[in-house]
Amino acid sequence: MxxxxxxxxxxxxxxxxxxxxxxxxxxxxxxxxxxxxxxxxxxxxxxxxxxxxxxxxxxxxxxxxxxxxxxxxFPSKALNARKRRIEELEKQHEDGKQRRVTLQQTVAKAREGRQDTEDRAVLLQQLNELKEQRTKLKSELEKYRECDPEVVEQMRQENVNAKEAVSRWTDNVFAIKSWAKRKFAFDDSRINKAFGIPEDFDYMD
Structure with a gap:
């Protein structure tokens, strides 16, 4: 069951x-x-x-x-409510139809001038060639970027900063060597060998 x-x-x-x-x-x-x-x-x-x-x-x-x-x-209110709802739906339907017509017209207008004609094909080819040329020029421009005054100035400043940093570390190495010589009575060659410091270690010019 x-x-x-x-x-x-x-x-x-x-x-x-x-x-x-x-x-x-x-x-x-x-x-x-x-x-x-x-x-x-x-x-x-x-x-x-x-x-x-x-x-x-x-x-x-x-x-x-x-x-x-x-x-x-009461039935009368329900009837009126249904009538209003039907009217709303009919209006929405009409609005939808109108929007559909408008969109169809817009699409048709957008298609104007886009037919596959010989002139259009030539223009498209020229456009693609120009795009390729633009890509090549951007690549070529990138090669000469180092000649840009702003880039050159940036590189110069980076070199200055790097040199200052090297000098600070050189100061530190000499300070440690000086401390080790005083503390343990080591000579320079022994300290250099122990810590892998080149014999010609000195400040950059």
């Missing part, structure tokens, strides 16, 4: 709307919670959720009076 399939959300919404349309009455939530399961087969646990979804979609009106909430919906 197959298991009975439950109602979908849309089926529950439709059946709950029947309660309002058939009775044309005003209800509190507790009333709907009693009627919906018995008359329309809507599970008690889902009554409040279904009712709220109808209120959110403006299909059911709701008003708080004192401490109680009252709900109602």
């Amino acid at each position: 197959s298991k009975k399939k439950g109602l979908s959300l849309e089926e529950k919404r439709s059946r709950m709307m029947e309660i309002f349309f058939e009775t044309k009455d005003v209800f509190q939530l507790k009333d709907i919670e009693k009627i919906a399961p018995k008359q329309k087969g809507i599970t008690p646990m889902s009554v409040k959720e279904v009712l709220q979804s109808l209120v959110d979609d403006n299909m059911v009106d709701s008003e708080r009076v004192g401490t109680s909430n009252y709900f109602w919906a």
Whole structure:
């Protein structure tokens, strides 16, 4: 025996709307919670959720009076709501058709002058040749970049900085050698050999 399939959300919404349309009455939530399961087969646990979804979609009106909430919906309002929705959809459809026509016209206009003519083929070939020439010129320009005055000045400054750094390290080496000679009475050749310092080690010119 197959298991009975439950109602979908849309089926529950439709059946709950029947309660309002058939009775044309005003209800509190507790009333709907009693009627919906018995008359329309809507599970008690889902009554409040279904009712709220109808209120959110403006299909059911709701008003708080004192401490109680009252709900109602009349066929005339539902009919008008459907008419408005149909009108909105029809307008969207017309707008979509108009946009389609506009796009088709734009595409047709963009294609003008792009036919595969002999002149166009020649121009495209010239364009490709110019692109290749531009690439070669950029490559050639890069070779002569070192002659750029700004680049030359930058290289000169880098050389100055490098020379100053070498001089500082040379100072440090001589200072360490001087300290080692005083501390351990080593001579220069022994210190140079121990630390791999060339015999002709000196400041750069």
